[in-house]
Amino acid sequence: MEAIILQILNGLDKGSAYALIALGLTLIFGTLGVVNFAHGALFMIGAFCAVTLSRILTLSHTIVDETRTDFLGNPLKVEVPYVHDIFGVSTGDVIIDWAVPLSILFAIPVMIAIGIIMERGLIKHFYKRPHADQILVTFGLAIVLQEIIKYYFGANPIPTPAPDAFKGSFDFGQALGFDPNLIIYPYWRIVYFAFAMIIIGAVFAFLQFTTFGMVVRAGMADRETVQLLGINIDRRFTLMFGMAAAVAGLAGVMYTPINSPNYHMGMDFLVLSFVVVVVGGMGSLPGAVLAGFLLGVLESFASMREVLAVLPGLNQIIIYLVAIVILLTRPRGLMGRKGVMEE
């Protein structure tokens, strides 16, 4: 029982990331009809927004502290972050400590801008081209984005810690009445899951309750008819692309304390997120979310020691295996709509 709860919890954070990326992929596919291979790169760029902001916050200048000396007896030179000068030492430290959550504010405009530039500058020229061309050009873009990040940030993972307040773990087991230390779960992962739920909820609410969202949903169902109504759907779709980029970016920002970001994390997640989208059903938003969590949790179960003893390596292949089985038995995925990508 404890083991099951633990694995479900463990699967949630990865599942959250899958769900958020797959949600954006589906939004883009559903609205624009474009298969975006660069979506993983957006997740990765989001993560590096967090890295960038924490670097900006720790930008320092050197001052000479006359009150202290180094081992040679000279006055000690200390690095002082600029935020200390601006906000004072204690507030400044809090700001640095909270770099990752603060990056959300930084990442939203950056990601939306990147998304809009991407759509207007590149993707829009590919609406009428074959899906293979869309895959190829976004694949090329993904390589370019990832290499740019690699050039500026290097190839090694960059540790980006969570705020001190969220370090450590929560003992779920004790809370549920099991023995202590059986089910422990890092606080940050709880935060990540909650954050993912909020974002997913916000996206669905936005699509459900705003006029904008209504038009987008109508456009997903039948683009031509909506255009006949005289609604400028292209501009809305551009914004939609920006939003999808922001969702992926935020997923990346918040993921940094879980796994130190590196330049190829986007591609690693993309391949799996595509599988998630296909399993959920191309063009189905609830399908994407459901499949994201489902596969995340399944992956986590497959990596249990007991399972691996029977079927070694199952954790490595479970997602692909499930995808293959689902595509063959339910060609439209779990919640796919008829007529989407069936040519």
Add this chain to the structure above:
Amino acid sequence: MFGLEKKDWNLLLFVAALVALAPFILNPFPENSAMAQFNAGYPDLMQRFVIFGIFAIGFNILFGLTGYLSFGHAAFLGVGSYAAIWMMKLLTMNVIPAIILSVIVAGIFSVLVGYVTLRRSGIYFSILTLAFAQMSYSLAYSVLTPITGGETGLQPKVSDPRILDGAIADGTIPKANLFGLEMGASFDLSIAGWVFTFNAGYYIAAIVMLASFYLAIRIFRSPFGLMMRAVKSNQQRMNYTGLNTKPYTLAAFVISGMYAGLAGGLMVAMDTQAGPERMFWTASGEVVLMTILGGAGTLIGPVLGAGVIKYMENILSKINSDILHGWFAFMPDGMEDFTVAILYPFIGKGWHLTLGILFMLVVIFLPGGLVEGGQRIRALFGRGKAEDKPSTEPAE
């Protein structure tokens, strides 16, 4: 001749001349000159040119003819590699059985994968192939370690049984050979400042590549090739014309998988090692890049694309900032630094960036790849005929 039209025969001769003279063509600069770093005429790289040429030719039979974009073709190359290395461990270091088995095993594997993946088309097919390849990679990397050597991969060892070969003296490394002719055997020809290397392995791979190319031409021009182009053009019409598209696409998939297996087997014949990284999805992406860059659906395109990408990978990635500074030393200091700073991200370890940009530009502006570029240039100079009237054959 040999069942080819004049045009195709000329193309084959052209490619044959290119590979035969490659040691000269790829080494245009004297050994000790500053430009020698652009020489690509060393055995290792030349072997890779032709081997990836085979891989891309095969991929093009699937993607170029039927339009099915496989994102997992490296799996077949990897499977072929493992088959070949086991042949070398168990049977003999002679490359013939290794290569034959690699083709057979890759063929069987592609029947299985193709049977499943071809039940879907379009993006689903791409993702299914990707999923299969990643699964194969993960299996090779972890679970199947007894067969694949896991992360470290496999190499022939002195202690391997090798039942057809005699015992190897201790301390020597078993070398791949063709009836005694070692793949690594080379002959250097020095003329004035130039050094040209003629390598046995390269020429053997080149002959296999020419044979593969010849076979690809025959397939392109055959009724089967026509049917595959019809699959790409209009499956609905095919079905209502009494043709079952499934076996046609499966046959294309398997043929192209066998080409990949052949490439994998040859790779092992040259470097006698196999590892899971050959199956990673980036390796599958690379062959897609090669084919698109050269020109999908054309005969010569994949060969060109493989050459360009492998050349860039090896030559561009070797340039470092010192070399750049050397080139631009004639400029005033500030301008030199500026120019180097501009160019630096695109070379050395950053060559992937150049590749990505080049690839995007090709997909955006030249969907027909380098071949289309060549045709456009020819048309500019008034040599090409108006292109709105394609002949009965696909472009070469």
Add this chain to the structure above:
Amino acid sequence: MGILEVKDVGKRFGGLQALGDVNLSVKENSVHAIIGPNGAGKSTLLNCFVGKLIPDTGSVTFDGQSVLGRTPYEINQMGISRVFQTPEIFGDLSVMENMMIPIFAKRDGAFRLQAIPHMMEEKDIVEAAEKQLVDMNMADKRNMHAAAMSRGDKRRLEIGMCLAQEPRLLLLDEPTAGMARADTNNTIDLLKQIKDERDITIAIIEHDMHVVFSLAERITVLAQGTPLVEDTPDNIKGHPKVREAYLGEAA
């Protein structure tokens, strides 16, 4: 006993009864038109003939053999060729190649792996294709990119491709839909010529009365998924039920 026998065919889509109790018999070597207002179930019925849809009830037999449950390519191999509403041709291929494919399909069946011989060395195929192009009056377009042709020429090519297989039954789905008058008349002339020159049965679904009355020997009027009347063109023209169901609606 007709070459195509439709017995008690019914098809439902959710709550919509698209076809109900359709009985129809197409006589060998006749031209049989199926007309009806929009939504009468004409296309649904046609799709039941070619394996695209399987009716819920009833049977469809071609030359005594059931076509139900067979795939489109199997049904084609039985001798039924279909012309689509928008011409379905191989746009990326040349006109000559377009014409060769159905002849290959006729000679070699649904699948045959011939990867080595040159396709132009298949003399019998090339000759047959060339003859068919001449018959279709398209020999001058032999090397043209099929997608680059006018709509009328595409239609002509598609009909030519179907005829090249020497089918026993040719199904035409609104063959003149969306065509200019001149193209429509050309198509009518072409179909008349085919009817006169070949032993072939033609079943045609059409909206355009001009086309129907120029060609058909027998007409079935479909309304709300059920045949209303079946008769000769002359009788259909004056039939009160037809006026009510169709011509009335059209006016």
